[in-house]
Amino acid sequence: xxxxxxxxxxxxxxxxxxxxxxxxxxxxxxxxxxxxxxxxxxxxxxxxxxxxxxxxxxxxxxxxxxxxxxxxxxxxxxxxxxxxxxxxxxxxxxxxxxxxxxxxxxxxxxxxxxxxxxxxxxxxxxxxxxxxxxxxxxxxxxxxxxxxxxxxxxxxxxxxxxxxxxxxxxxxxxxxxxxxxxxxxxxxxxxxxxxxxxxxxxxxxxxxxxxxxxxxxxxxxxxxxxxxxxxxxxxxxxxxxxxxxxxxxxxxxxxxxxxxxxxxxxxxxxxxxxxxxxxxxxxxxxxxxxxxxxxxxxxxxxxxxxxxxxxxxxxxxxxxxxxxxxxxxxxxxxxxxxxxxxxxxxxxxxxxxxxxxxxxxxxxxxxxxxxxxxxxxxxxxxxxxxxxxxxxxxxxxxxxxxxxxxxxxxxxxxxxxxxxxxxxxxxxxxxxxxxxxxxxxxxxxxxx
Numbered sequence: 001x002x003x004x005x006x007x008x009x010x011x012x013x014x015x016x017x018x019x020x021x022x023x024x025x026x027x028x029x030x031x032x033x034x035x036x037x038x039x040x041x042x043x044x045x046x047x048x049x050x051x052x053x054x055x056x057x058x059x060x061x062x063x064x065x066x067x068x069x070x071x072x073x074x075x076x077x078x079x080x081x082x083x084x085x086x087x088x089x090x091x092x093x094x095x096x097x098x099x100x101x102x103x104x105x106x107x108x109x110x111x112x113x114x115x116x117x118x119x120x121x122x123x124x125x126x127x128x129x130x131x132x133x134x135x136x137x138x139x140x141x142x143x144x145x146x147x148x149x150x151x152x153x154x155x156x157x158x159x160x161x162x163x164x165x166x167x168x169x170x171x172x173x174x175x176x177x178x179x180x181x182x183x184x185x186x187x188x189x190x191x192x193x194x195x196x197x198x199x200x201x202x203x204x205x206x207x208x209x210x211x212x213x214x215x216x217x218x219x220x221x222x223x224x225x226x227x228x229x230x231x232x233x234x235x236x237x238x239x240x241x242x243x244x245x246x247x248x249x250x251x252x253x254x255x256x257x258x259x260x261x262x263x264x265x266x267x268x269x270x271x272x273x274x275x276x277x278x279x280x281x282x283x284x285x286x287x288x289x290x291x292x293x294x295x296x297x298x299x300x301x302x303x304x305x306x307x308x309x310x311x312x313x314x315x316x317x318x319x320x321x322x323x324x325x326x327x328x329x330x331x332x333x334x335x336x337x338x339x340x341x342x343x344x345x346x347x348x349x350x351x352x353x354x355x356x357x358x359x360x361x362x363x364x365x366x367x368x369x370x371x372x373x374x375x376x377x378x379x380x381x382x383x384x385x386x387x388x389x390x391x392x393x394x395x396x397x398x399x400x401x402x403x404x405x406x407x408x409x410x411x412x413x414x415x416x417x418x419x420x421x422x423x424x425x426x427x428x429x430x431x432x433x434x435x436x437x438x439x440x441x442x443x444x445x446x447x448x
Contacts, residue, residue: 071424220255
């Protein structure tokens with residue numbers, strides 16, 4: 001039943017009214033906590049097109065969030081929508097049998113990610129990471145996994161860790177146990193150990209102390225859940241060498257970085273080949289698809305049923321149509337696509353840095369192509385190399401104030417400094433110029 005004008009509260013926005021209604025049916029008002037945190041300004045989206053979104057109040061925003069990363073070609077790109085529509089109308093969305101389109105998508109992924117000699121599809125990064133962890137344990141017959149501070153591999157009991165834990169909850173030595181940060185977990189995460197990102201000594205100590213017990217080392221090869229923190233030079237190569245020495249599998253969680261930092265993900269960008277790869281987000285261009293894959297030897301455990309994997313909607317025809325469209329475009333026009341995304345991303349980073357420097361606002365900016373972090377800091381720093389640096393040096397309250405001003409001016413990115421900004425092939429130089437103009441106005445008022 002629609003609310004009549006006589007009872008409607010015109011003192012609040014339509015977004016606020018909608019969220020009040022949503023909380024009466026959906027726990028917290030949405031099905032992902034990261035979309036309805038307490039410091040969010042209310043924004044309920046009505047539609048998206050290209051690099052822009054509109055809310056239910058009719059406000060237009062340049063979107064620098066891109067649905068937390070998946071929208072490599074922006075909102076509603078014709079190249080994806082047309083394929084999905086044709087599949088649904090003429091062939092069906094969920095057939096319940098093996099399909100040719102699933103094979104075609106897998107073959108395209110093999111071209112971009114040679115480490116994935118065989119793969120299985122899933123519906124989310126959480127599912128695929130959970131399967132990758134189980135695969136590592138099954139192949140090695142070992143119980144333990146190593147994770148990294150500040151990195152997130154989904155919300156399964158197998159891997160969930162309080163990835164944004166305060167400093168006093170982190171290990172005091174070179175490594176320690178993971179911290180759950182949530183109630184109701186089973187015992188699986190307590191087989192996992194936590195080391196510091198970009199610190200090869202802490203990883204080496206952990207592997208040495210637990211020799212013969214570590215099934216796998218799982219990492220975001222470009223950290224994207226504590227902000228964007230690239231690997232130090234030669235760090236990934238050193239990790240690769242250590243894991244081989246210990247006969248431990250190296251798992252790259254490329255849910256964020258896969259296809260975003262380059263056509264072959266971070267492993268292609270840095271030239272380091274993992275044993276197991278997980279991809280998601282950008283592969284579907286806005287549709288819920290993921291995959292995990294490895295060598296034929298490792299994946300044979302799935303093929304012969306030694307390790308169970310299933311899912312009614314895994315590899316369904318709708319998301320395969322979307323993924324095929326994304327992959328075809330990347331394979332055909334990747335050089336042009338990534339050149340543009342890197343150019344507009346670098347332009348944004350340079351402009352933001354210049355504005356903050358002129359305003360004497362302490363900051364540090366990092367990006368790997370269209371994965372970007374703008375850190376507002378408590379003072380000058382020489383770099384951000386791990387999660388603890390973000391916790392120690394960054395001014396979260398100031399970042400939220402700046403984000404609120406930018407959102408009110410018609411530019412959206414997530415208000416949590418841990419969440420990267422994402423650009424897409426749909427972002428234009430005009431978009432960047434507008435963002436920088438509004439950013440300069442917001443920074444001028446930041447300390448008012």
